[in-house]
Amino acid sequence: MNTPDEKAFRSDLLKASFMLGELEGRWKLVSLEWPIALIDVTARDGLQYRLRFDVSNYPASAPTSGLWSRDQNAALAPALFPRSRSGTGRVKDVFRTDWTGGQALYLPCDRTALAGHEIWLQQMPSKAWQPSVGITHYLELVHELLNCPDYAPPAGA
Template sequence: MATGVMTPDERAFRGDLRKAPFMLGELEGRWKLESLEWPNALIDVTARDGLPYRLRFDLTNYPAAPPTARLWSRVENAALAPGLFPRSITGSGRVKDVFRTDWMNGTALYLPCDRTALAGHESWLQQMPSKRWQPSVGITHYLELVHELLNCPDYAPPAGA
């Protein structure tokens, strides 16, 4: 692709980055865009203990299609090792349910707003309408759901942290 020429999906994503909700989240330290190499974006989301968790988003066909994201190593620039995933305090809670290492090898978050997770779980759209992908809200909705999980009472850092 020639320099300066953007696809409509990239243009839409970049537009969402300039909207107040995304910018406010960055100003408040809830998340931070680290890099964007279309169609992938690396965004750090801050947990309640201050640990940043990097998400690697695939934004193909954004915002018409939901993005998909996986935890990504800030050090190795590769998929995050399962032992470094956030955990649930109880061992079986909301955080563990979303940041699953036993489903698709951790290649996506188990959320209704995630393209990969939604496939085969269409019933989630009726069961959890507030968590479904909302193209009009865009990436901020996905980030808010992740931030909420990483800051809820059920969150525990990785065992080795």
């Protein structure tokens, strides 16, 4: 633990809000090899989606994450992405396979997604990156999506 950003991230992993999410089974830290963190988030049907976070320059810069395959140790195949029940909806909008090759989530709290979408800060301030809340905010938004009525498992599940 050498850098201030790593110290800040590790400190946030010890906050009650992060640990409560783990205890409740909403998410689980799988590994941390600075600056990459693998965190599983549980969907309403019990499927766990692994996110590969780049948390460099944390918390000053928002993290970025994409879906990650446990088996391949690579980006998750688009056929295994969560879907929207209706075919169009919030889940499909965030877990996009047609944007950045699915390498980042299309959320206002994601560093990659925010670039070029600064208007989101006014349109969706509650979903913007909040350094004072940290990684838990990002995880809560993803968990909410994976547990909303619009969520549908991947066609290949």
